[in-house]
Amino acid sequence: MKLIYAKDKNIGWITLSNPPSNALVHPAFEDLRTLKLFCADPDLLGIIIKGDGRHFCSGADLESLEALKKDPEIFAQALAQGKKLLEAVTFSTIPVVAMIHGSCLGAGLEIALSCHFRIASENAILGFPESSLGLMPGFGGTVLIQEPSMRKTAIDLIVSGRMVTGPEAFLLGIVDRTAPTFDLQEIAQSFLNSMVAKHPPRVIRAIMESIHNARRLSQKEALKREASLFLDLVKQSLGENP
């Protein structure tokens, strides 16, 4: 599965591409620097991730998984590399929206959960089928899913392996909006634009960085950095024109 990048004015698009299912053949599905560079593009205000064709991403390709599993150390390294990609998405300083259509399963759901927002079409199917294969989500899913939804939802989905539709995922808190299938792209774009279109990149990036600090730094340090980011914006936005 490879990533295809595109820019449409200030919105970046990342397409997960290995049609039709866009399954992951390898956990480290992209070069980390390439992804980070795209997320850091100064023209961009936000990013939408989608799947190539009918589906978002159906998860790991089982045959490839079998092959990888043969060497546990290599597999562990591959997973670690892959998780860095998801981390790069989560800590991107512009908002990333997962636009979910068709299958969004296993690692596909983990990719979606690493995004800041999820918009799912009515025909989307989401879930963690790993348990029925004697596995568990290995891409951070067990942790990631607890943020948006409740712990009991997380346990239910992961242990049972059951799948939910887009609308049900919305009710469970896993996705932030649903959309009729034909309107999905428009709704995803307008959702993202409602957050970013009016702001210069420096405002968006300062806010995102500060929010990320709330989760990765101590409270004290996060507050200190917030003040510093705020002071920079004050100078830039309210000060005399440089």
Added chain:
Amino acid sequence: MNTSSILLEQNNDIAHLILDRPPKNETDSHLFEELSRLANQVLPKLRVSGIICYGRGRHFSSGANVAELKKRVQGPPDKSSTEYLLHNISAIHALADLPYPVVAAIGGCCLGSGLELALACNYRIATKNAVMALPETQIGLMPGCGGTVRMSKLVGYSKAIELILTGKSLLADEALKIGLVDMVVSRKELLSAAEKLVRKIRLYTNGIEIGSN
């Protein structure tokens, strides 16, 4: 005539911290100066069950006085505007370090640094018609008094991103749903509900010092 922007009154075992520049109760330089003095020198020494914090009149606070802020910042390029801002920011954070429960009682508008003040409190009770927002992006800024950090911890990272980037107003019922406020009551019950909560927490914690928010 120099009346205070903040009043500190005692009601039995509970202190009332009242933002007293109605109707807006703006967090301007006067208010921040007094808040800083109170929060650093007076409040830590109070022997009370806790504090309730609210605005005089209809509103909690409309937030910063932007015109005043602009003037400060556009003055001569010295360190004083930075120091001024950092001083204000730390006044808000000092509220979060008090050794007893602090409950914000929110009526009317609670915006920007006004909301950040409420976020620095341990709990928030709002009236049914209260309106809350962090609209700093409208003037190219961001919440600088703890709003990004504390909002994230309360409502989750995604919701915090959405609220801060859109600057949208939240009504009390949605604020309750997402965890921004802990209780919604009628205007009549607002202050008594806040006091009741302080006493309840005090009872449960039985005098144990509460950690920093």
